Amino acid sequence: MTNEAKSGQTKAAKEQRLKSISKKGLKTMQKNRNRHVVRNKARVVKYGTKSFGRNIWLSTAATVVMAITLIILFVTVVASVILTNTAEMMKDKIDITIYFKPNTSQEVLDELEGRISSDPNIKTVDTSTSEQEYEKFLKENENSDDILEVIDSEMAAVMVAKMQATMRIKVYNVDNLNSIKQIVETDELFTANTDKEMAPTYDVNQAEINTITSWARIARTGGIILAIVFLVISILIIFSTIRMAIFSRREEIYMMNLVGADKGFVRGPFLVEAEICGVIAGVVAGIVSYFGFEFMSPKLTKYGIDVSQINSILESNQLVLVFLVFIVAGALIGRISARLAVHKYLRKT
Amino acid sequence: MILLDSVTKKYAGDTEPALDDVSLHIEPNEFVFLVGKSGAGKSTLMKMITKEENPDSGKIIIGGIDLDYVKKRHIPGYRRRLGVVFQDFKLLPRRTVYENVAFALEIAGMSGKDIRRTVPKVLELVDLADQAKKFPHQLSGGQQQRVSIARSVARQPKILIADEPTANLDKLTTKEIIDLLKKINDFGTTILVTTHNEGIVNNLQKRVVTLKNGKIVDDQKTGGVYKLDEAPAPKRPARAVQTPGHALKTRRKVI
Structure with missing residues (x-):
């Protein structure tokens, strides 16, 4: 073997040994670092919390805007739910009421019910004879003593004789009642028994339902747009807050990097700071939304708006879940915004 | 402990390299002054050691670790093995x-x-x-x-590097700081100090490495004194000082 070849082999062996030593050393370093993950994370949270306190004014501004965003999101969801529910409730209240001559027998009513039920749009059919209608009347007025006082047996007999037998129909689709109308107007049994003095009633509250449905749509669309606008504003404010914090601590960050702070140690506190903003905003928004809804709920009910679904959520164990959603949403907005800022301005660290 | 072998670094836009074929070997427990005028390459050399900058060519081995293998994710851990002192304290x-x-x-x-x-x-x-x-x-x-x-x-840390640690200090305080570094060196830490301060260099009589235009132009192993103004201008190709790093390089050239 020539001297040159020997020298080459020695060199390669040295290189290999150096590589092995370096890799072993680096592996040990990584291992040591991984041993303290929990402790380090706790310290990052501590630094982030301190940082939140140091930038209290900026942090407060960011928190307020984020809370407003979350409240708008809540209002949007609630408005959409209660308006949709109200429209559904009103749809459910619709009766097509068909009046028949007094004293129409139960057998005839059953036959009429059978014929109308053949229409696929029919959801439910409820019939009652003149006697049953009279009973209903009495029940509806059981607390009205002045009315009950004037009804003696003679008057009761007159009332029963005069009261129409009725058929109340609920349908699946209120926009398409033509087929039902056709049966009522053309079927022989119907035409023979309907009371000519009391025309059937169709489309009750349809105009109101349409109005509420369109409000629900507007609330949903408008709310989403407004929420997106505020979401963007929140993200920008948090982004700026973190950016300013990064710029004001540039020297500090440089020093942290040089003394061997891990990426997580340098970036983590900024993320924690934004998350704290988000969590506080979530709690504030949750409290404001809860009490705001509690305050508004009776007023809305008075106007016939159905708040039962939201009420049942807020009065049950799900309230905790709602609060959690607020907090997680806030923390998420904070984290995303801070991540954007950190990614943009601390990329080199 | 610290080994630089034919390290060259040229910054984008510069006509001359900041470090030009620099080889330097510092033994464990040594106390070394790195002297040179502004722009001589002292800070670049320090940045190479702290892995703030990477060389264009050459090898750097610190504490047994070849910095070529120190990836981005290893840098914090690597830096924690060093002690770094800054001119402006940071x-x-x-x-x-x-x-x-x-x-x-x-x-x-x-x-x-x-x-x-x-x-x-x-x-x-x-x-x-x-x-x-x-x-x-x-x-x-x-x-x-x-x-x-x-x-x-x-x-x-086994290695402590100090970049102009006394630049902003008065004479008395400078002496205190250098005494402190000396004390730390006595405990077994290898120390590399960049400085302009002739007084402390001459007073301590330690190894003095002189950089000029990105090259090592003088390396006084013991009893070194500050003689920057007398240092000869580097000739190209320069081989100012024979270090183990140079020996390594020589062998490589043979290959």
Whole structure:
């Protein structure tokens, strides 16, 4: 073997040994670092919390805007739910009421019910004879003593004789009642028994339902747009807050990097700071939304708006879940915004 | 302990390299002054050691680790093995003296108990035990530099590099800082100090490496004195000093 070849082999062996030593050393370093993950994370949270306190004014501004965003999101969801529910409730209240001559027998009513039920749009059919209608009347007025006082047996007999037998129909689709109308107007049994003095009633509250449905749509669309606008504003404010914090601590960050702070140690506190903003905003928004809804709920009910679904959520164990959603949403907005800022301005660290 | 073998670095846009074929070997426990005028390449060399910059060519081995294998994810861990002292101290302004020193230990993952035990000892070493609760702005320049040194030695690094540690200090304070570095060196830490200060270099009589235009033009192994103005201009190709790094390079050229 020539001297040159020997020298080459020695060199390669040295290189290999150096590589092995370096890799072993680096592996040990990584291992040591991984041993303290929990402790380090706790310290990052501590630094982030301190940082939140140091930038209290900026942090407060960011928190307020984020809370407003979350409240708008809540209002949007609630408005959409209660308006949709109200429209559904009103749809459910619709009766097509068909009046028949007094004293129409139960057998005839059953036959009429059978014929109308053949229409696929029919959801439910409820019939009652003149006697049953009279009973209903009495029940509806059981607390009205002045009315009950004037009804003696003679008057009761007159009332029963005069009261129409009725058929109340609920349908699946209120926009398409033509087929039902056709049966009522053309079927022989119907035409023979309907009371000519009391025309059937169709489309009750349809105009109101349409109005509420369109409000629900507007609330949903408008709310989403407004929420997106505020979401963007929140993200920008948090982004700026973190950016300013990064710029004001540039020297500090440089020093942290040089003394061997891990990426997580340098970036983590900024993320924690934004998350704290988000969590506080979530709690504030949750409290404001809860009490705001509690305050508004009776007023809305008075106007016939159905708040039962939201009420049942807020009065049950799900309230905790709602609060959690607020907090997680806030923390998420904070984290995303801070991540954007950190990614943009601390990329080199 | 520190080995640079034919290291060259040229910054984008510069006509001349900041470091040109520099080879240097520093043994464990050595105390070395790196002297040179502004732009000589001292800071670039320091940045190479701290892995702030990478060489265009050549090899750097620090504490047995070839920096070629130090990837981005390894850098924090690698830097924690070094002690770094800055000219402008680079203390955390909103933390007390104690917290500044503790911070270096916290990022290394040391437990709270160990930190509480270590920091007072380190502060005592730098004679700042009674200033622990003060903030950097309440201290003199010399005291701030001692905090910086305390922070860098708290993790007991085997290598301590100090970039112009006395540049902003008066004569008396400079002597105190150098005495402190000497004390740390006596405990077994390898120390590399860049400086312009002729007085401290001549006074300490340690190894002195002189950089000029990105090249090592002089390397006085012992009893070194500051003779920057007398240092010869580097000739190209320059081989100012024969170091083990050069020997390695020579062998490579043969190959």
